[in-house]
Amino acid sequence: MTDDANDAVSLRGVTKRFGAVRAVDDLSLDIPAGQTVALLGPNGAGKSTTIGLLLGLLAPDSGTVRVLGGTPEAAIRSGRLAAMPQEGGLVPRTTVRELIGFVSGTYRAPLPLEEVLASAGLEGLAGRRMERLSGGQAQRVRFALALAGDPELMLLDEPTSALDVRARREFWESMRAFAARGRTILFSTHYLEEADEYADRVVVIDRGRIAADGTSREIKRLVALSTVSVTATGDTAPLERLPGVVSVEIRGERAHLRTRDADATVVALAAAGAVRDLEVVPTALEDAFLSLTGQAGRAAGLTEVDA
Numbered sequence: 001m002t003d004d005a006n007d008a009v010s011l012r013g014v015t016k017r018f019g020a021v022r023a024v025d026d027l028s029l030d031i032p033a034g035q036t037v038a039l040l041g042p043n044g045a046g047k048s049t050t051i052g053l054l055l056g057l058l059a060p061d062s063g064t065v066r067v068l069g070g071t072p073e074a075a076i077r078s079g080r081l082a083a084m085p086q087e088g089g090l091v092p093r094t095t096v097r098e099l100i101g102f103v104s105g106t107y108r109a110p111l112p113l114e115e116v117l118a119s120a121g122l123e124g125l126a127g128r129r130m131e132r133l134s135g136g137q138a139q140r141v142r143f144a145l146a147l148a149g150d151p152e153l154m155l156l157d158e159p160t161s162a163l164d165v166r167a168r169r170e171f172w173e174s175m176r177a178f179a180a181r182g183r184t185i186l187f188s189t190h191y192l193e194e195a196d197e198y199a200d201r202v203v204v205i206d207r208g209r210i211a212a213d214g215t216s217r218e219i220k221r222l223v224a225l226s227t228v229s230v231t232a233t234g235d236t237a238p239l240e241r242l243p244g245v246v247s248v249e250i251r252g253e254r255a256h257l258r259t260r261d262a263d264a265t266v267v268a269l270a271a272a273g274a275v276r277d278l279e280v281v282p283t284a285l286e287d288a289f290l291s292l293t294g295q296a297g298r299a300a301g302l303t304e305v306d307a
């Protein structure tokens with residue numbers, strides 16, 4: 001790992017404990033300027049804690065946290081770092097234009113109001129009052145407020161968790177425009193699909209440590225993407241050793257083989273004469289993700305990148 005002063009984010013051996021819980025455990029992560037990075041992990045993985053550390057809301061027990069070459073506090077003070085809250089922050093009875101205009105006025109070098117409205121996809125909603133916005137529209141206003149100071153880095157903790165599918169898509173369209181201007185985005189999410197679609201890079205975090213780090217294509221290649229099912233008779237232990245197989249689950253008469261290479265697994269099953277009622281189904285992305293952070297992932301020999 002290189003030490004690059006141009007990194008937008010640099011965490012070095014960072015640990016944050018809450019009592020006996022190591023919410024972030026010796027984590028090292030560098031994000032070069034211009035990347036859109038998804039921090040992906042199950043509940044309690046340490047995503048919010050990581051973002052809290054980067055915003056200076058939490059102090060690490062050990063290790064160093066650098067944001068845009070300095071401390072999080074300095075980055076926020078200069079307006080170079082912005083965060084978007086999940087909820088709240090919108091003043092009722094004001095219009096979209098009034099609120100964004102007011103907040104813009106508090107920044108030293110704000111973006112022109114019309115540009116903020118356009119970037120957040122709010123042109124048609126500028127005159128609308130806060131209480132009349134849908135969930136997705138309100139979230140775009142929060143995004144606009146974060147955008148107004150023209151930050152270089154945006155940190156988003158589960159920005160779409162309260163949104164439905166359509167609102168989620170609309171939100172990400174706004175985010176894409178921001179990223180296209182060469183800005184850096186780090187967002188946390190539970191959804192592999194979201195990481196897959198919107199991030200240049202996916203960092204999978206599990207129990208405060210990095211479980212995998214790569215493009216979503218690389219991450220998906222690491223995980224078991226198909227399940228081969230057969231009716232199993234006799235000893236099922238050898239199934240575990242077939243090519244591609246990551247884990248085997250026996251339910252009644254059926255053996256479900258989670259595999260990274262369905263073709264190789266099927267060929268090997270055929271050679272063993274064990275193809276009764278054979279079925280191959282793609283694993284849902286969510287399940288694939290669980291296999292990466294759960295037992296199956298460890299069985300597949302995935303190593304912690306930053307151990």
Ligand SMILES: Nc1ncnc2c1ncn2[C@@H]1O[C@H](COP(=O)(O)OP(=O)(O)OP(=O)(O)O)[C@@H](O)[C@H]1O
Nearest residue numbers: 018021022023041042043044045046047048049050
């Ligand atoms: N203020 C706190 N006090 C005590 N424990 C905490 C605190 N904040 C976080 N934790 C614990 O630290 C661990 C990591 O929590 P964190 O909120 O960072 O995870 P997360 O990945 O953001 O989870 P989620 O997806 O559920 O938001 C969890 O075990 C959590 O219970």
